[in-house]
Amino acid sequence: MAEEFLNQISAKCSVIIIGAGQAGLSIAHSLQKKGIKPLILEKNYVGFSWKEQRWDSFCLVTPNWQCTLPDYQYSGKDPNGFMDKENIVKYLKKYSEFVKADILEGIEVKHLVKKNEKYFISTNRGNFEADQVVIATGAYHVPNRHPLSERLPTNILQIDAREYKNANTLPDGPVLVVGSGQSGCQIAEDLFFEKRKVHLSVGSAPRSPRMYRGRDVVDWLDRMGYYSMPIGEHDDPKSVRNKTNHYLTGRDNGREIDLRKRAIEGMNLHGRLKEITIDNIQFSNDLSKNLDGADSVYCRIRNSIDEWISKNNIEAPKGEIYTPCWEPTEDVKGTQLECKNLAVVIWCTGYKSDFSWVDISVFDGTGIPVHERGVTQSSGLYFIGLPWLYTWGSGRFCGVKDDANFLADIISLRSNKSAAAKEMLECKALLGS
Template structure:
C-alpha cells in the first residue's frame, strides 16, 4: 500500500490527489467500475479529522446526514452528533468496506499536462495519468495576521487547527480571535473548562440548533435547501466566501449564544484590528455583529414558518429568541485589551485558511487562485476538483453531499474514457 518505488513515471488511468472523504468517495466509484486508479495522500487517510480537530470536536450536522457512497451512517444515534473519534471510526469503516488503492505519506509537489497525459511530481517519484482528480479541499494555509509577529514571545499563539484542549494552553486568560464555527466552539470549550476567555467577534452568522420540534438541519433538508445549486443561491458563487453559521452538536446539540457567554463572564469585543505593544485593539461594531448574527438565525426560522404553513404541517409553536445581553456603548465603539494586565497567556487565531493550488501548473485559476470549474469539471480535459466548499451545493465536501459530487465527476471520467476509445477493464491499480 505504501511502497516507495522510484524511476520512470508510474502510470494509472486516474490518479486522485487527497485521501479525505472526497478522494475516497471518488475511489469508491472507480473501484466499483473496475477502473485503474491510485489515491495519493500526503499524510494518512482522513488526516484532517485525526490531527486538525480538538479533543471535544463533534459534527454540527446530525449523523443521518453522513452518507458516503455505499456507506451511510450505521450507528444507533442518527439524530446525534458524532464526536471526533467516532468520525474517524466512520471514515475508517468506509475505507475497510472497499479497500481503496492508497499510497500514504506521499506529497505531490507539481501537476502539469504533458501532451495527452497528466504528469505528477511527488515525494516518492513521478506519476502519469490520463485523468486527475484534485481532492484536497479548500483549507490549506492557516491564516494568521501579520500583527501576530508583534505578540510578546512568552504569550503562546496557535491557529485553531493546532488547538487540542484547555489543558494544552498555559495557565491564564485566553484571547480567541474569530467567531466562525471553530472560533465559537473553541471559545465555548475554554469557557466550559472554567477558563477566562476574551473573544474578538466578527461578522459570522449563527443558526438555532432546533426550532418547532425539529433540528433546523432537518427542516432545511425537508425544504430542499441542501439540494440548492450554487448558481441558484441568492449570493451566487459569492456564498463560497461566506463564513459558516455557528452552532454546536456538543452534548447532544445546542445553540451557541455569545450573549449568554457574556452574561457568564466571557469578554466580547469587536473585530481584532491591531496590536500596539502589549495592547490588542478591536474595532467598533460589536452590537451590529451580534444583531446581524441573530437576524440570520431568525430569518431561517421565518423560512421554516412559511414552509410549515404552506404544507399544513402540524408543528408546535415556539417563542422567538430574545437577546439576553447587550454590549455597552463604550464596548460597541471599540475597545482595547492590555494583554499583560489581563494575564493573557495564549492567543488562538480562528480566522480561517487560504487555498494553495500553486503546485498545479495549468492556467485555470482566477485572480484569487480559485480554480475555474463547473461542478468540479475544469476547462482542462481530464482535470477535476472534488470537495471544494460549495462546489455544487452546501453539502459539497461534507459527508452529506460528497457522494453526489463524486458520482457526477465519475460520469465525466467515464465519458472521457469512452471518447478516448478506452474499452473494458484497465489493469489493476
C-alpha cells in the same frame, strides 16, 4: 503493504486521485463501480485532518444521519446524534476499508503539470503519469492569520485553530480567541467550560438555531431542499462561496451557541480586532452590530422554516419569539486589552487555499479553481470536495456522493472515448499494414 505496492506499481495510471479524505474516497468508490481502478495519493494517512487538526472535544455540527458517503449510510445507534472526533476517524477508516481502493499514504505531491494530454505528478517518493487527475485536497490549506499578528509580543503563545487540542495544553493565563465562526465559538466555549478566562473577538459570522418547532434545523433545511440547491440557483453564487459557516454545535447532544448567554456567564466579548501595538490590542466598536447581525440570520432561518411549514400545511409545535438576553454596555463596545494580561491568542480566522503546486491554467488569478461542478477547462483535470463545488453539501459527508457520481460519469465517458480512439488508431494501423 504500501511499500510493496509502490515498488510494483507502474508509473503510468489511468486515473490518479490526490487526497484520501471523504471526497477522494467517494470518487474512488464511484469510479470503481464503473470498472475504473484509480490510484489515490495521500500526503499523510486516512483520517489525518480529523484526528490531528481538530480539538479533543470536536464533533460534527450536522446529525449523523447526514453522513451518506456513496453506498455507506451511517448505520450506528444514534442517527440524531453528532459524531465526535474519534468516531469520525473510525467512520472514515471503515469507509476506506469498504472502498478497498489502492491508496499510497505518505505521498506528498510537489508538482502537477500537463504535457501532450498527459498529467505528470512529481512527489516526494517518485513520479507518476496519468490520463486523468482528480484533486481532492479540500480548500483549507494555509491558516489565514490577521496581518497584525506579527506585532504581538513573543511571550504570548500564538496558535491556529487546527493546533488547539484542549485547555490543559496551553500556558496558564487569559486566552484571546480571534474569530467567531464555528471554530472560534466552539473553542472559546471549550476553554470557558474549563474555567479559563476567555476573551472572544466577535466578527460578522452568522449563527443558526439548533432545534426549532420540534425538529433539528438541519432536518428542516434538508426537507426544504436547501442542502441540495445548486449554487447557480442562488442570487449571488460568488458571495455564497465566501460566506462564513453559521455557528452552532453538536456538543452536549447538539445545541445553539448564544454568545450573549456566555457574556452573562462571564465570557468577555469584544468587537472585531482593529489594532495591535506593543502594549495593547484594540477592538472596533462593532460588537452590538455583529451580535445583532448574527441574530438577524438566526431569526431569518426560523422565519423561512415558519413559511415552509405554513405553505405545506405541516403540523408542528408553535415557534417561540426570540428576544436577546444581553446587550453590550458602552464600556465593552470598544474595549482594549493589555498584552501583558494575555497568555495565548488562538487565531480562528479561517484558512486559504494553496494550489501553487498545480502548474496548469485553471485558476481565476487569485488561486481559486475555475470549474463547472468540478470539471475544469483542462480536459481530464477535476476538483472534488471544495466548499460549494455544486451544493452546500459538496464539501461535506452529506453531499459529496452526488458530485462523486457526477464526476465518475464524466471520467468514465472520457476514458471510453480515449479507449475507442486508441482502438480506432490501432485498426487503421492494421488496415494500412
